[in-house]
Structure formats: C-alpha cells, structure tokens
Amino acid sequence: MVTLNELHEFAVEQAIEVDPRDRSRIEEILDERSEEYEDLEGVRKDSYDLNRLENPYDDSKVLYAGDREVEKVAVGIDIETQDLLLIDRLNEKGHEITGAIAHHPEGRGLANLHEVMKMQVETLEQVGVSISQAEAIVRGRVDEVRRGVHSGNHPRSVQTAELLDIPYACFHTLADNHVNSYLERYVEEEDPDRISDLIDVLLDIPEYEWALDYDLGPTIFNGKKKNRVGKVSYDMTGGTELSKDRLEKMAQSGVNTIIAMHMSKDQIKEAKKQNINVVAAGHISSDSVGLNLLLDKMVDKFGIDVVELSGFKRVSRL
Structure with missing residues (x-):
C-alpha cells in the first residue's frame, strides 16, 4: 500500500528527471525558497506551504488527506465538485475508489499556477531566445496570470473532497513535463x-x-x-x-x-x-499522454489501480 503523499513525492521526483531544466537549476530554486522561508516571521511563516521546500511545482499539490493509503485511484483531467460527487456515487455502487488525482490544478495548486510559468525562461532560452528577452517575456505573463487566478473560488473543490472524505491531489506540471x-x-x-x-x-x-x-x-x-x-x-x-x-x-x-x-x-x-x-x-489528449507516462511509473512501483474519468484516457505502455 502507498499513501497519497508518497505517490506525490514519487511523482515530483519523476517530473524532475524529465524537466527541461538542469537539476542544478531546480536545486537552486529550492535553496532560494529555503532562504525565503527562514526570513519569514509570524503568520506568514506559520501559513507557509512547507511542501514548496521540496516540490518545485507549485501547481501540483496534495490537497486533502495525503497521509491516507490509496489503492484504487480515480484520475481525471479536471476533477472538481461534480466529479468528486460522481466518485462518491460510484463508491455507493461498490467501486471502492480510495483517492482522486486531478490533472488540472485545484485549490492551492491553481492559486499558484503562475509560479511554474517561470520555467519557460529556460525553455525559451533552449530554442535560442536570449535570457534577458526570455525573462522579460515570461515576467509580464506571470503577473497577468497571477492577477487572473487571484479571484478564483479555490477552496471549493477541496472543501468538497473534505466533506466527502476523498483523498485528493492535483498533478499538473508533474504530468506535463512527461x-x-x-x-x-x-x-x-x-x-x-x-x-x-x-x-x-x-x-x-x-x-x-x-x-x-x-x-x-x-x-x-x-x-x-x-x-x-x-x-x-x-x-x-x-x-x-x-x-x-x-x-x-x-x-x-x-x-x-x-x-x-x-x-x-x-x-x-x-x-x-x-x-x-x-x-x-x-489539449486533453496531450494531458492524457503525460498522465499515462507518469501513471505507468506509479503503477509499476506501487501497483495502484486506475479509474479513468473526466476526459482522461488510460493507455498503458508497460
């Protein structure tokens, strides 16, 4: 058996392995976050998302009940309130789904979507755009997305998972890197x-x-x-x-x-x-490719069962 937290930790490490950036750049980012955290005080330090110190992908989070064991996981491109209700209904019919993984970010993951966009500085540089131009292009768009997601009802689906008691996570860039x-x-x-x-x-x-x-x-x-x-x-x-x-x-x-x-x-x-x-x-088919490549690794290591829903098509390459 494996917990949702353990699945997430494994998926983060696998995403780093196929990240378009050098591992040294990712380690540099995590070191910068550690220094940032140490400088915080009071409520800002108390509410800091400690997962950011180990996970460079701020749009990919365990949202609820990460310490629970999961064996049969519902995976979907978008898992929101209606999808969590569907999972609950399926469990009433005897499906015994023990967790849910969305691809697109929800909760804290969506609120911080803009943070992962910074990696595109390196992807632009890799095709020949100068680093200064790449930084300027990315900076403006990051600010635009940050403002755009700020007004969202981010607690909605997470609260639904809590009320239905369904362990819940989102694996966005973790799959997209694949x-x-x-x-x-x-x-x-x-x-x-x-x-x-x-x-x-x-x-x-x-x-x-x-x-x-x-x-x-x-x-x-x-x-x-x-x-x-x-x-x-x-x-x-x-x-x-x-x-x-x-x-x-x-x-x-x-x-x-x-x-x-x-x-x-x-x-x-x-x-x-x-x-x-x-x-x-x-879009949805590309998301399925990335999820499948990541899920193959998780299935091979942990033996989890996968239930496809919400636009996700399971294709195994094992």
Missing part, C-alpha cells in the same frame, strides 16, 4: 519532413488517435500541409501559454514549427505574421 520530454524525443526520432508527416507521426500515438473519436485530433492552426517542419519548439509544459510577444523572438531564433497543446487566437494571428507553423496536438 509529455513534453516524450514528444521531443519521439518527434526527433521520427524526423518528419512536412507538416502532413508530423500529423501522421502524432496520430501514431494512441491518445491522439483516440481524440479523433471526438473530432479533436492533431490540427494545423497555422501553415500548410506541405510546409517543411524545420526547427521545432515544444509547448507542452510550464503552466500555461506565454504572451504572443515570444513568437517574434522565437522566429528570430530560427523556430519554424511549434507543437502545442492549444493556442489562443491572438497567438495564432502573431504566428501567421511570423510565418511559424503551429500544430495543436490536442
């Missing part, structure tokens, strides 16, 4: 020449093939099928998308194609201006 690393390795190995070839390569991945059942398969948001793929940037981790300002700098650094989960209208407009191909692999 799909980002996997696609980078997979696409480079397949080496598609044209955008049409890239689409075919993505459709060989079961989760993207499954998305076709809902007419949500990989889609060209900008560019033509016959366009060459060229230098690729992977937009799969780091909390949420940056501002459109990044695209000019990426084009200047030689990026030809972006593979993203999704992309907003303003960003697509800017991609057209910069002549960058954009392939939207699919």
Whole structure:
C-alpha cells in the first residue's frame, strides 16, 4: 500500500528527471525558497506551504488527506465538485475508489499556477531566445496570470473532497513535463519532413488517435500541409501559454514549427505574421499522454489501480 503523499513525492521526483531544466537549476530554486522561508516571521511563516521546500511545482499539490493509503485511484483531467460527487456515487455502487488525482490544478495548486510559468525562461532560452528577452517575456505573463487566478473560488473543490472524505491531489506540471520530454524525443526520432508527416507521426500515438473519436485530433492552426517542419519548439509544459510577444523572438531564433497543446487566437494571428507553423496536438489528449507516462511509473512501483474519468484516457505502455 502507498499513501497519497508518497505517490506525490514519487511523482515530483519523476517530473524532475524529465524537466527541461538542469537539476542544478531546480536545486537552486529550492535553496532560494529555503532562504525565503527562514526570513519569514509570524503568520506568514506559520501559513507557509512547507511542501514548496521540496516540490518545485507549485501547481501540483496534495490537497486533502495525503497521509491516507490509496489503492484504487480515480484520475481525471479536471476533477472538481461534480466529479468528486460522481466518485462518491460510484463508491455507493461498490467501486471502492480510495483517492482522486486531478490533472488540472485545484485549490492551492491553481492559486499558484503562475509560479511554474517561470520555467519557460529556460525553455525559451533552449530554442535560442536570449535570457534577458526570455525573462522579460515570461515576467509580464506571470503577473497577468497571477492577477487572473487571484479571484478564483479555490477552496471549493477541496472543501468538497473534505466533506466527502476523498483523498485528493492535483498533478499538473508533474504530468506535463512527461509529455513534453516524450514528444521531443519521439518527434526527433521520427524526423518528419512536412507538416502532413508530423500529423501522421502524432496520430501514431494512441491518445491522439483516440481524440479523433471526438473530432479533436492533431490540427494545423497555422501553415500548410506541405510546409517543411524545420526547427521545432515544444509547448507542452510550464503552466500555461506565454504572451504572443515570444513568437517574434522565437522566429528570430530560427523556430519554424511549434507543437502545442492549444493556442489562443491572438497567438495564432502573431504566428501567421511570423510565418511559424503551429500544430495543436490536442489539449486533453496531450494531458492524457503525460498522465499515462507518469501513471505507468506509479503503477509499476506501487501497483495502484486506475479509474479513468473526466476526459482522461488510460493507455498503458508497460
């Protein structure tokens, strides 16, 4: 048996293994947090989230009852109040679900979504954007997201889990790091020449093939099928998308194609201006890829059972 806290600790370590940043950079961030914590006093120190001293992913948290053992876990892309009620109803019918893991952040994880966006400084630098430009681009968007999430009803789903007594966590960047690393390795190995070839390569991945059942398969948001793929940037981790300002700098650094989960209208407009191909692999299907890669490790180590719901498609690669 394994507790939800132990699952989370294992998942954090696995996410660090496939993080696009060097481990030394992550250790530097954790050291900075330790120093920050030591300087706090009073209520600010008492309410500090001590998990931040060991977990660099502020959008991935144990939200309730982490010390409880879990054996059969419901996993969903979004697990909110209605989904927790569904889990409770399933348990009334004898399913014996002992915990719930959401992908998208809830509670404290959503309130701190902006913090994980800072990792995109390094991912931009890796495709050739200068560090000073990357920091400026990320800083502005981090502030925008921080203000945007501040007004949310973050206790809502956590209180529901407490009332229903369902151990509850969210694994966001923990999974996104996995799909980002996997696609980078997979696409480079397949080496598609044209955008049409890239689409075919993505459709060989079961989760993207499954998305076709809902007419949500990989889609060209900008560019033509016959366009060459060229230098690729992977937009799969780091909390949420940056501002459109990044695209000019990426084009200047030689990026030809972006593979993203999704992309907003303003960003697509800017991609057209910069002549960058954009392939939207699919949001929910990409989330499923990342979750599955992480779950395979957890199932292999701890033998947990997984119940899929809320848009998640379980595909085992074991």
